[in-house]
Amino acid sequence: MAYDEQLANRIRQAFGTRNDITERKMFGGLAFLHRGRMCCGIVGSDLMVRIPEDEFDAVMRGRHVRPMDFTGKPLRGFVYVSPPGFRTAAALRTWVSRGERVAEEKATAPTKRRRAGRPVPPPATAARSRKVAGRAQTETR
Numbered sequence: 001m002a003y004d005e006q007l008a009n010r011i012r013q014a015f016g017t018r019n020d021i022t023e024r025k026m027f028g029g030l031a032f033l034h035r036g037r038m039c040c041g042i043v044g045s046d047l048m049v050r051i052p053e054d055e056f057d058a059v060m061r062g063r064h065v066r067p068m069d070f071t072g073k074p075l076r077g078f079v080y081v082s083p084p085g086f087r088t089a090a091a092l093r094t095w096v097s098r099g100e101r102v103a104e105e106k107a108t109a110p111t112k113r114r115r116a117g118r119p120v121p122p123p124a125t126a127a128r129s130r131k132v133a134g135r136a137q138t139e140t141r
Contacts, residue, residue, distance in 0.1 A: 003029040003042040010089070011040065011047075014096045027070055032096075037106045039099035043070070047081040047092070050099040077102075 008023075008030055015021045015032070022033045027048070031041035041048040048068055051059050056076060059065060064085030068078035086092040 002044075004045045007042050007045065007047065007083075007086075010092055011042070011096060014089070014093050032099075034100050034103040037103035039103035040096050043080065045083055047083075047086050047095055049079055049081060049095045050102040051077055051079055052098075052102050052105075053077055 011032060020035050022036070024031050024033060027041065027043050029041055029043040029048070031038050031048075033039065039050050053076070056079075059079060060067065062085075064082045065079050066082075067074035067076075068080050069075065081095055086095055
């Protein structure tokens with residue numbers, strides 16, 4: 001899916017000459033990252049914006065906004081804004097700033113510690129598993 005290059009230029013203009021904003025192609029469109037965290041992007045002709053969790057419900061009540069459902073399942077914390085919602089430069093800047101603020105918060109927040117996966121089995125169990133797998137291979141030859 002192609003993305004709206006005019007909208008990409010408008011977003012670049014909104015960010016100006018800052019060096020903490022990068023671009024990356026993803027979601028079949030173009031994403032803008034602030035310090036490595038996605039803040040907004042373009043999918044087709046829609047603007048995709050990262051939204052604070054506590055503001056999500058209020059933002060969803062706005063006009064021209066719908067949940068980001070790229071995979072068929074809504075992704076909380078991201079919305080699509082249709083073109084009438086960012087027609088003016090001021091409206092676009094408001095959306096971009098909102099996404100940038102969330103990305104900044106995510107970049108400065110301490111990272112959550114991931115839960116460890118399944119514990120590694122003790123060596124005796126691992127050796128027995130290899131033997132069983134090896135025996136199964138031998139029997140199928």
